[in-house]
Every structure is written in structure tokens, then in C-alpha cells.
Amino acid sequence: MDGSWWRDGVVYQVYPRSFADANGDGIGDLEGIRGKLPYLAELGVDALWISPIYPSPMADFGYDVSDYRGIDPLFGDIGTLDALIADAHALGLKVILDFVPNHSSDEHPWFRESRRSRDSAYRDWYIWRDPAPDGGPPNNWLSNFGGSAWTFDAATGQYYLHLFLDKQPDLNWRHPPLREAMYESMRFWLRRGVDGFRVDVIYHVMKDAAFRDNPPNPDFRQGIDADAHRFLPVHTADLPETQGVVAAMRDVVDEFPGRVLIGELYLPLDRLVVYYGENLSGAHLPFNFLLIGTPWDARSIGDLIKRYEAALPPGGWPNWVLGNHDKPRIASRVGAAQARVAAMLLLTLRGTPTMYYGDEIGMRDVPIPFDEVRDPFELNEPHKGLGRDPQRTPMRWFPRSGAGFTRSTPWLRIGDDVDTCNVATQADDPRSMLSLYKALLRLRRDTPALHGGDVTVLAASDAVLAYERRSAGDRRIVVLNLTDAPAALPLPEPTGVVLLSTHGDEVRGELRPNEARIYRAS
Template structure:
């Protein structure tokens, strides 16, 4: 049997506003992406995932969609998108698009019609509810971005639900017509040649039908910067009633050849939810936030996350990411400045060795750091609302440095980019690293090439091995091939007896001695 292309794939996330600007307006666009697809293909990834580029008023920079089947002019046209897909496919890259189906923009025609009357065709396409007798919202649910998850609408004389911004009203996915409309959107893009979907915040798509109050969260030593943090989301997300719609999504993609979907499953302890969404007949894979917001990368974290997905019969397929457009850059979270270069190499080795699909975020191959964007230049609505307690998402969304030369660093030919460049990013530019055979960019290519060449890394079982404190070690095995993977996640030297294993990729390792952040992948006899 032929293994599905996506199983064990490496997928590269592109945040289009910040990848490459072809028209000089300071905002990245589809033609800019197309121009730089050779760089992406050179990494050895299997696919790209492109964050939203649809028509949007940009209250949440594309995650508030006003037209699911058109391109926002800031990004280009449908013809530009078709050219992007054609170029990607010519380079051997699959194309995954973001589908934001839990909510729309408040400027979407569906919402305009829904709020106009309680009796119209789309009156029930969003989650509306009457006020309590005292005029307060229907329940205590809180928005992810802070404050009540309900906004009063005088035209309807009701509250509407929004899990995120008030400009992002929640769709009523319980309604069969809403499901049909969303599946028609999916069919539109599949017919255009996309290879699958990343389903944004899909487990937020349906709350409890009775709108019961959420209970308070138990005491915790973690800081609570938003009202959202004070509740356990028992009734506002992760509802099993969502799963029949998930099965309809899978039935849609199964009608096309070699398509693939990945669910973003937000929340804390979400392994059970991810397994439910990836059970037979549902989605191919899902990823959670095991690593994305962790303040430390430890062997215990790796063990706990991977052990939840041992490959039992009927179990879905996991996916992992260390960075994305919502999470702070990993090298800034997990290593001191003096250690970042060697840590970045160890991190890439670990990511390439994990069982499941892996996601790289644009600039991760360069070791880009989190940027401290000053308040007056913030664009992220969550960061502005919760300043200064919430770490800005903008700090991970700053433009890609393609060249060393200022001011546009190859990202834009205009006078100014939509977000500032990191002060240390020019030295990490693609052209600078291309010219340095010892750069992280070349190291990333080596790690991904090894993953692609060895089925044990893409498909194999994973078995953890006892290791000294600060070191994570495991074996990957498939079809007679056995590989040893050892990464020192500490800045301090350590020792691990690799025995007669033959090194395939090694950094900071001499025999049994591992430097701080030393890493090894070796073939076992």
C-alpha cells in the first residue's frame, strides 16, 4: 500500500502579510509568496499552509472573513492565487489553506442579513440569545481576547456570541444550512486545486445548546491576564455535537484525490479532543498547543506530549509545532541570547525527529527572534486591549528579512513595512545565511532532508530511552530501520552512551559527550 503523502509531512506556514511584498505597499501579498516559493521548496518541506488571504476588514488581520470565496485586494486576486498554486505544484509543494469556519466578520453579508431581522433567511445563521431579565448577557462566557463573549445588537434586540473580537460573530454551525454553506466554500477551494485545509479554532465552533454557564477555573499559579483565563470552558467549546460536522468535512475532502485537513485544537488539556477529531472517518490530523506556549522545552514536556500518541489501533495522527503566528518565537522563549544559535540547531533536530506531522513557521529556519514591538506600532488587537500584560502576537509576525540591505530587507521595495523589522533580523537574512555553509538555514535543510530520506523518522514508532537530566532520547523504528535520536535540551554539557550507533546528523557531540544543546540522530545496528 502507498503511504498517504501527508503522513509524516513537514509543512511550512506562511503568514502572507509578512512573507514578501511584491507591490511595495508594505504588506505581503500572494505574488510575493509565489516569487519566493523556490526558497520554501529548497528546505525540503512537503507543503505550505497559508494563513487567511480572503476579503476582510482586517479587524483580526484576515481571521475575520467578509467573503470566503474571494481575495482581499491587499493580497491580490484570484488569478494571483491560481498562479501561486500552479507554481507550488510545479515545485512539488502541496498547498493548504486556512479555513475560518467558527466565525465570520461582522461585515460578511450573512451577518448583515442575520442582524437585520429575527425572521429573515439567515436569522439563525449566527448564535443569538435574549438578554437576562436584568439586561445582562445570556451567560458568563468570556471572549479569548478579554471581556464578555456577547455583544448587544439593538437592531435584533438580542446579544450575539463572539468567542474572539466583537467583529467576529460566531456562526451557528448547528444549522444545516450553515454547514452546507461552509462545505460549499471548501468545495470552491478544492476545485481550485488546493490540497487541503487547516481548520482554524475548529473546536470553538460550537458551544452547548443550552448556553449553560462555565464553571470557574481551579486555582493556578499561572498568571491570568484575561477574563477568559478565569473559567473552565466546559460549555463554550469542545462540544461532541460538533463531530458530525467534522465527519461531513472529511466526506467532502474524500471526494477529491489525496486531500488532507488538520484541525487547530485550542485549549489546555486537549489530547482527548484531538483524538476525537481525528478518529476514523474524521480529520486526518490535529495539533494543539503543547509546545506553542510552553515557557520551557524540557524532556518531560516532550515525553508527556508524545506519549499521548503512541500509535494505538484506531488512534489518529498527531501534528506538532514549536512556533506560529500566534505564539512567541521559540528561540526567545526557550534559550538565553548567548545560547540561541546552538539551541536553534538542537530544536530543529528535535522537531525533525518527532513522530507525526511537523510545522515550521516562516523564519524559523533562520532562527528569527521575538521582536519587542513598541505600543505605538502594535497592530494586534489582543495585545492592544491587554497591554502590557499580554505578549504581543505582532512580535512573531514581523516581516521576513530576505536580504541584509535596509530599509526593506528584500521584503518590500516601499518606504515602510506594516510592522517593524527586528533589530537583529538583518544579520539572519536569507541571503546572508545562503552564503554561510554553517548557517542555521543550511542546517535546517540537512535535518529535513534526513527526515524525508528515512521512513523511520516520517512514519516509525517512537520509544523513549532513559537519559540523564536535561536530555531527551528516543528510538524511531520502521520496517527494519532503527534510528537513535538524542537531544540535550540543557545549556550544560552532559553524557549519553550512544554505543555503536552510526551518526547521520550531529551537532556538539563527540563520542558520549554532548555539549549544551548537543544533538544527534544516528543509525542503530
């Protein structure tokens, strides 16, 4: 496994609707992404993960797939993707696609045929059940987007399952023909040169064969938590049989040398690591989102690092994430000053980091008035603050109308800090967030201890986290002040030089507010 690009490199998530609009319709597209590949190469990332671009009615913005082997005209066509892949590879960038195996669109030909009659050859490609004795849903399973996970189909007299929107019927992974069709869809893209997949909600693909009710959640807070949290998903998520599906997906990916399988998993640590599979036969990188929910303080983060490292199976490679299209942006969660500290944390921990587009310029969540909301999650759970539009707003390229994202009206509003929060302005400022990210990515790439060495937590005080990265005698010490006050170093200051500070200088001694440093330890 030594030297694998997905171990040494950095992944950059592109939300295609919001990255770059080349055709001027206000929605990002593949040609727009293709035009920004030199930016990504100069930034210093190694792979771009593109959220879904398949044909879709866009009920959930591409996570409702109507054809697993095509490109939605909104984004371009297969020829455009082929050109994007070729250009990316020429620049030394890998391309990762989203794969959405839990559900399709209700407009997918498979589902249209499935619902035609109970005798359809595609009936078992989806999950159909008779009503309960009272005529209601078969059990108490809930949709992650609110309400029952079952919708009644009057034409055939049965309910179909959808753990998300009713426009997203769940596929039946207990049915061998469905499995084979999905594996062949993966091969379709791998043959075209795609370098791997990020697999959407991979832990949901198998459901309880007996369709038992989920138990009540004793911690549910009425009026605050999403409706889906009323019950614990013990029969709709993370079933033991899921591991067989993950292993089979891994087998497909392994047919093509040098590809990667990444699994989306919102699970506790002890369950997360199971998805590496027996003898590392599962996902190369089961996504570790634990930093997103961990309290932003030195002791909590230090404890997480130690617990995660201890829980990894032998040979399992760690990974870290600060944000994505489903979660509030890091600059909104911890503030602009601490977002710089967070950047150093993400890019100096052991393992593969995944960046979210725009974090490198410090983008924050943009408040979206309710009459402009596009996210079905927010529309189904109104006014709970659960919507995902604020973190999906367009990338800012220039300090002007449309932010260089589009020459027309953008699909979501851009925000009011575009004058300073944009690539062009920050590119010329050596102390900007963009300059910090470039310096961190360059240092990480050039330093074996940072992209491949071991990690040891040295200290975690009330304010400061310190850890060592080491590789073949090369030692780097990282110290992070997670507060907005000056803080003493929790260990004797390393005698080596300060390689990088989030404040842009080489001052030694006490850490300043919101400062993080990397030392070359002698």
C-alpha cells in the first residue's frame, strides 16, 4: 500500500451545481469544472470528488438518479466528462465520482417497470410490502427527510420503501440481478478512467429482512431534532449483511488497478472502522466525519485522535473531514480565525484529508430566505435550521457580480462578503486563507512526516493541542491554540525552526490567539 495516491494525497470535493458555470444558466457544470482544473492543480490537491452528475429529475439535486450510466444535460455530456478526466490526468489530478447505491429516482426505468405490476420482472429490484392490518405502512420506519419511509402505490396495492424522499425509492440489495446491474454500472465508469467512487450512504443499503419496527430514541427532542431521529435506525442502517455488499464493491474497484473506494458513514467510531472490512477487504477510506461533531477544544480533539488511531485495524489508513455539502461550513462553526487553525489541523493529521470547495478561501454559510430555499430537507422540516443550502452556495472566483461563478443569476445567492472572500483577491495576499492553504498543501506534499508519517499526541491542555509527526527520523511538531486568547505551550518549545504559522510569520514562544504552528524538530 506504500505510495498509493489516495494515501499520500488530498481530496477536494466539488459540488458541481456551485463550482463554475460555463454556459451561463446560473448552475455549475462539467465544462466549468474542467476550466478550473489548473486552479486545483496550482492549489496543490491531488484528486477531485464530484458530487452526482448523472441524469436526474433533481428532486434531491442529483442524489435521485434516473440513469446510472449517463450525464445529466444540465452538467454536460459523457464527452465533456471524458475530456475533463483526460485534462485532470494530464495535470496529475485524479477524478472520483459519487455513486448512489441505496436508492434511484422514481423516474428510473427500473422503478417505472417495477411499479407497473406485482408480476413485473423488476418488482424485486425495489422493496415492496403489503400494508399493515390497518391498511397503514408496513412498519414504523421513517424517512431521513421526514415522515414515513413508506409510500402507498394504489395501482398495485403495496407500499414501496424510501429512506429519503418518496421520489427516491430504495433499491433491493438482497436481489442478485440488482446487485449485478449496479456493479456493472461501476465498471462502466471505471473503464472510462474514473479513479474511484465516494459511495453515498453506503451503510443504508441493507435493511432488516423481517422488517421489524425500529425502537424509540430515548434522546429525541421534539421540535428540535429531525423527525427521522424519533426512532433508532437499528433495522435500517449498519446491518451486518452490509459488509458483504461493501466487499463486493471493493472487488469491482480492485479489478482496475490504482482505484479507490470511499464510503459515506455517519456512524460511531467503533462501527465506522468495521467498514475497512475483514483483512482490509472493504472501503479503502470509510469517511471519518467525527471532527465535524467533536467539541472544538484541545482535549476533545486530542482524545479523538488517540481513540481513532487505536481503533483502526492493522494497516487501515485514516482519513479526516472538516465539512461537506451536508454540514455547516467550518468557518461558520468555529469562526474565521479558528478556521485557519482548522486548516492546519486537517492538513497535518495522519491520514487522507478531504477538503470542501470554498473552505480554502474561508467561505461561510450564506443565510437563505425561506422563499429561496431549494433543499428538500429544509422544505420537509421547515424552520428547524436543518437545510443544506447555506453551505452549497456558489464558489467565489472574483470580487464582482456573479463572483466569476456565472454571468447570469446564480441558482443560490452568493453572499455579501464576496469583495474579500474570493480567489482573485486572496491570491495576491500572502496572509490570506488561500495563501495559507497553498503553503500547507505544499508543505504536506514535500514532507514525508506529514503525508505519511506516524502521529503521537504530545499534550492537550485547556487551550493547546500538540502532536508529533515522524517518518524515518524526520520530526515535525504541530501546536494549535484552539482559543482566542494567548496560550502557553503545553510542552517545552521545540528547538527547531518554525516552518509555518497561521499568522504568517516565524514568531516563537507563547502562542498568540488563534495561532497554530508547525516546527521542524531538531
